[in-house]
Amino acid sequence: MNGNSEDHSFEVPEIKIKYTKLFINGHFVDSVSGKTFETRDPRTGEVIARIAEGDKEDVDLAVKAAREAFDHGKWPRMSGYERGRILMKYAELIEENVEELAALDSVDAGKLFGAGKLIDIPSASHLLRYYAGAADKVHGETLKMSRELQGYTLKEPVGVAGLIIPWNYPTTMFFFKAAPALAAGCTLVVKPAEQTPLSALFYARLAKQAGIPDGVLNVITGFGPTAGAAVASHMDIDKVSFTGSTEVGRLVMEAAAKSNLKSVSLELGGKSPLIIFDDANVDMAVNLARMAIFTNKGEVCVAGSRVYVQEGIYDEFVKKAAESAKNWVVGDPFNPRVQQGPQVDKKQFERVLKYIESGTREGATLLTGGKPCGDKGYYIEPTIFIDVKDDMSIAQDEIFGPVMSLMKFKTIEEAIQKANNTRFGLAAGIVTKDLNIANRVSRSIRAGSIWINCYFAFDADCPFGGYKMSGFGKDMGLDALDKYLHTKSVVTPLYDSPW
Numbered sequence: 135m136n137g138n139s140e141d142h143s144f145e146v147p148e149i150k151i152k153y154t155k156l157f158i159n160g161h162f163v164d165s166v167s168g169k170t171f172e173t174r175d176p177r178t179g180e181v182i183a184r185i186a187e188g189d190k191e192d193v194d195l196a197v198k199a200a201r202e203a204f205d206h207g208k209w210p211r212m213s214g215y216e217r218g219r220i221l222m223k224y225a226e227l228i229e230e231n232v233e234e235l236a237a238l239d240s241v242d243a244g245k246l247f248g249a250g251k252l253i254d255i256p257s258a259s260h261l262l263r264y265y266a267g268a269a270d271k272v273h274g275e276t277l278k279m280s281r282e283l284q285g286y287t288l289k290e291p292v293g294v295a296g297l298i299i300p301w302n303y304p305t306t307m308f309f310f311k312a313a314p315a316l317a318a319g320c321t322l323v324v325k326p327a328e329q330t331p332l333s334a335l336f337y338a339r340l341a342k343q344a345g346i347p348d349g350v351l352n353v354i355t356g357f358g359p360t361a362g363a364a365v366a367s368h369m370d371i372d373k374v375s376f377t378g379s380t381e382v383g384r385l386v387m388e389a390a391a392k393s394n395l396k397s398v399s400l401e402l403g404g405k406s407p408l409i410i411f412d413d414a415n416v417d418m419a420v421n422l423a424r425m426a427i428f429t430n431k432g433e434v435c436v437a438g439s440r441v442y443v444q445e446g447i448y449d450e451f452v453k454k455a456a457e458s459a460k461n462w463v464v465g466d467p468f469n470p471r472v473q474q475g476p477q478v479d480k481k482q483f484e485r486v487l488k489y490i491e492s493g494t495r496e497g498a499t500l501l502t503g504g505k506p507c508g509d510k511g512y513y514i515e516p517t518i519f520i521d522v523k524d525d526m527s528i529a530q531d532e533i534f535g536p537v538m539s540l541m542k543f544k545t546i547e548e549a550i551q552k553a554n555n556t557r558f559g560l561a562a563g564i565v566t567k568d569l570n571i572a573n574r575v576s577r578s579i580r581a582g583s584i585w586i587n588c589y590f591a592f593d594a595d596c597p598f599g600g601y602k603m604s605g606f607g608k609d610m611g612l613d614a615l616d617k618y619l620h621t622k623s624v625v626t627p628l629y630d631s632p633w
């Protein structure tokens with residue numbers, strides 16, 4: 135580890151796991167089967183808690199509660215203003231528990247405790263407040279019809295929403311989906327990732343404390359092929375919103391099509407390019423590139439995993455990038471000096487190392503990193519490959535780890551062609567001072583988010599979601615609220631009814 139495995143100068147907060155059961159209809163309950171599964175601390179690989187393992191029967195119970203709360207309960211019927219007030223309270227409660235929640239995501243996912251306290255957990259409150267403010271501004275339209283008719287549209291909640299959450303941002307992804315869905319008046323069955331169930335159960339508890347009625351927010355912990363699949367194929371769920379891998383996204387869509395044709399939105403994998411032009415400040419660009427791939431140990435769907443550098447600054451960039459990767463501190467996520475914690479679990483750790491092996495085997499040059507670090511846990515050195523060809527698997531597949539593929543280009547046209555040479559289209563970064571280049575490249579890249587001279591520039595206000603095989607349907611912004619709303623048209627004759 136980058137010199138910190140012996141560093142005991144930091145404090146690890148005492149971590150109490152308070153909630154380990156399914157949350158159905160306002161109560162924590164055991165799974166019908168009584169089964170549980172282990173959740174492990176990626177810093178050590180040790181078990182930290184046993185969690186109720188939900189399956190189809192449990193999903194059925196949760197959907198029954200959510201259906202009842204939607205069809206007969208207060209939540210979809212109260213005013214948007216009242217829902218908004220409750221969501222504001224929910225946001226406050228999250229802020230009151232920020233340390234405990236950040237610690238749960240650190241021990242469950244290996245995420246930096248400092249980043250959790252400053253970014254992930256506050257982003258949950260921010261999203262709740264943003265959508266709380268939008269809840270009483272859901273308007274339809276009056277229609278100027280082409281016949282003698284009076285028409286208007288009503289926006290109504292879509293019903294019971296199934297939310298399937300990944301493990302890389304257990305808190306943010308929960309609220310990317312739950313915040314707009316709740317504001318819209320939907321009721322929810324949330325399936326957190328099996329690797330990271332802890333904070334979701336805490337959020338269920340806080341939802342009740344905030345005054346969200348029983349049955350509105352249910353959480354079923356468990357595995358994807360069982361509990362997740364039961365959500366995707368349920369006949370009484372009206373919408374499924376999924377974030378995760380492209381392969382599983384395909385299964386979710388297939389299950390939706392084969393069951394009740396519930397509407398689907400998918401936020402899937404990425405292989406995002408970061409394009410750095412000759413006029414860039416090289417130090418700034420190196421820092422940005424390092425942050426774009428090594429943040430959250432590369433377990434980020436928008437990670438800038440393909441870095442294209444123009445030939446004039448390529449050699450200088452390569453030299454500085456290697457140094458900067460070596461200075462990136464890997465270690466215990468509770469240590470405030472650390473910039474990169476462990477990969478989420480053994481499976482991901484091994485998967486990333488396999489990709490690193492494949493990079494070398496396929497002929498790329500390992501510039502730096504490439505090995506596990508530390509004597510326990512799932513830590514991997516920040517890794518950079520050069521001499522990467524477009525068709526190598528490290529240039530095409532989503533690795534979801536701290537592995538950068540660094541490539542050279544000559545012209546703008548070549549950069550655009552290479553950046554688009556992927557089946558994904560989630561995000562892209564551009565570094566240049568030239569406005570014409572920035573504008574031209576932004577328009578030419580087929581991806582949902584373009585960051586010019588910045589990266590990870592997210593905001594509650596800014597819709598986020600993919601093109602191509604990165605999925606469809608936006609999280610955040612008012613687009614996400616709309617995902618959880620139906621549009622109903624209401625029409626009456628203007629004069630005595632001719633009907």
Ligand code: ADP
Pocket residue numbers: 298299300301325326327328356357358359360361362363364366377378379380382383385386
């Ligand atoms: P990753 O490959 O990054 O681990 P996944 O796409 O497998 O991510 O998982 C994202 C979420 O999808 C998790 O909550 C997981 O349990 C769930 N999931 C996995 N398989 C299925 C499935 N067949 N149907 C529905 N959900 C699933």
